[in-house]
Structure formats: C-alpha cells, structure tokens
Amino acid sequence: MPLHRHRSAPSRRARLTAAGTLLAAFTLLLALPGAATAADTGTATPPARGTARMGQGVIEHDGQGGLPRDSRVVQTEGVDVSSHQGNVAWQTLWNSGVKWAYVKATEGTYYKNPYFAQQYNGSYNIGMIRGAYHFATPNTTSGAAQANYFVDNGGGWSRDGKTLPGVLDIEWNPYGAQCYGLSQAGMVNWIRDFTTTYRARTGRDAVIYTATSWWKDCTGNNASFGTTNPLWVARYNTTVGELPAGWPVHTIWQYTSTGPVVGDHNRFNGALDRVRALANG
Numbered sequence: 001m002p003l004h005r006h007r008s009a010p011s012r013r014a015r016l017t018a019a020g021t022l023l024a025a026f027t028l029l030l031a032l033p034g035a036a037t038a039a040d041t042g043t044a045t046p047p048a049r050g051t052a053r054m055g056q057g058v059i060e061h062d063g064q065g066g067l068p069r070d071s072r073v074v075q076t077e078g079v080d081v082s083s084h085q086g087n088v089a090w091q092t093l094w095n096s097g098v099k100w101a102y103v104k105a106t107e108g109t110y111y112k113n114p115y116f117a118q119q120y121n122g123s124y125n126i127g128m129i130r131g132a133y134h135f136a137t138p139n140t141t142s143g144a145a146q147a148n149y150f151v152d153n154g155g156g157w158s159r160d161g162k163t164l165p166g167v168l169d170i171e172w173n174p175y176g177a178q179c180y181g182l183s184q185a186g187m188v189n190w191i192r193d194f195t196t197t198y199r200a201r202t203g204r205d206a207v208i209y210t211a212t213s214w215w216k217d218c219t220g221n222n223a224s225f226g227t228t229n230p231l232w233v234a235r236y237n238t239t240v241g242e243l244p245a246g247w248p249v250h251t252i253w254q255y256t257s258t259g260p261v262v263g264d265h266n267r268f269n270g271a272l273d274r275v276r277a278l279a280n281g
Helices: 012-031 058-062 090-095 116-126 143-152 184-202 212-219 272-280
Strands: 076-081 100-107 129-135 167-169 207-210 231-234 252-256 265-268
Touching: 076 272, 090 116, 100 116, 100 143, 116 129, 129 143, 129 272, 143 184, 167 184, 184 212, 207 212, 207 252
Parallel strands: 076 100, 100 129, 129 167, 167 207, 207 231, 231 252
Antiparallel strands: 076 265, 252 265
16 A cells, blocks of 8 residues: 655744745845835835925924914915825915925936926916926936936926926935935035036026935035025924025025925015026026
8 A cells, every 4th residue: 555645844943944044035135225224214114216205304303393483574485296296276375375386306217206297387377486396316326317317307497487496305315324325425426416417407506405404414514505506495393493504594495294285385585576586597
C-alpha cells in the first residue's frame, strides 16, 4: 500500500525567519533615496505625489494663532488654490472682497493641476488679477528643469495687467525629510537655479513663498534673494512676525488655511493698484 507523505506546517523558526526577511526588505525600501518615513512626514503614510499644496506644513511646524489684527495699512485680500479645491466658486469669492488669486500649476516635473484651466481662467474672467505657482521638490530634478516645466505648463507671464509673476513655493517636504536631503548651500544653489531660469524665460523675478522657520533651517537664513524676489511669507497668527533674512518687508502674507469659501487666504501688502503694479512689472 503506497504511503502518502503529508507536508507539515511551517515551523515556528521558519515563520520567524520569513517575517524577519520581510521586515529587512521593508526597512531597505524606506532607506532608498526619496522614500519618506513616518518621522519625516509626521504621518504613518506619506501623501500621494502631486497632492502637495501651499502651506501644507505650516500648522504642523509653526503652529496656529489668531487672525490678523486690524491695521491702518491698506491690504488687498487674495486666495491661493490647488486641485484640493476642485472647481472654485470665483463669483462668491469676488463678492466677498477677494481681488487676486494664485493657482497651483505644477509640482516637480511630474505633475500638472487638472483643475488649472477652471481656476486660472475662472479667476481672470471674474475680474481678478491672478498668477500661477509651482510646488518645488528639490530632490527630484534641478531648479532649472522645474522652472522650465513650470513655464511650459501655465507658469508664464504676460504684461496684460492681470497676470502676476510666477511663484516658487519652497517649504517643508510632505514626502520626506523637510529640507529634501540638501545641505543649506545646496538648497540656496537650487533656488538660485530656479529663479535665474525663470527670469531668463519670462523676464520677471519669481515671487518666493516660504516660512521663516523653514528658510532658516534649510537655507541657513540666506539673505541673497531679498533684493530681487518679492517675498510671500506664511504665518498663521495675529501678525506677520519675523521675516527671512534679506527681506525688509513682505509683499504677501498667507495668514490662514481656514478662510471662507477657500481655506488659504492672504493679504497683499498694499492697495489694489500695488497688486496691479506687480502684475505689470
């Protein structure tokens, strides 16, 4: 009578060995360049590429205070939007007093905002002065490559009185280490590569959006951009606070991510004619 051999269940040692192998492989994957960890991002799972938006890391890193105090200085209300807002109710924003807008166009050299046309053209058609911004990922491609990608995909400029110069959104990395793995000198060189390329392509100096604490950590508080590039500073509190080195004044202040209609609200440091002057160059 033939004998039938039955396979026994894997031993405890074999199961532990297999689990250890899987853990080692997972650890190696996280160690690969560009891989994000929970410690890097503050979350268990990094967000999907392309979903980064202006001011995403402000509350996590800098906290949040009250709304701005009343001021005698004339300021002009504006918003910034990305694919997170989808199709924007521009008429509602216009009726609420919002007169200018910035729209996310691109990220890295791999993402274009699918709502860009509705947001960019819709704000223009309602009467707003508008522009485009680029979310920088300095660990993926060069500054020049990203500036060219931005200009080629909505980030250009024309002297029509209603188009603002493009914005370099340079802030905490939502996908990994906050300074993208660059040294302070390396970050400064990357930003300069972007801004010089953008100027060569458009004839305008890009606006730089950042937070003071990030700028200190990741550029060493470099002061070399203040004479050329307008500053858009992020701080969710009652005052604009300390500015990065090199900028005696700010041009735009992002003061909240929980505003009406669209969360990200901003104040331009001047009356509407100064917004138009920035548009005209």
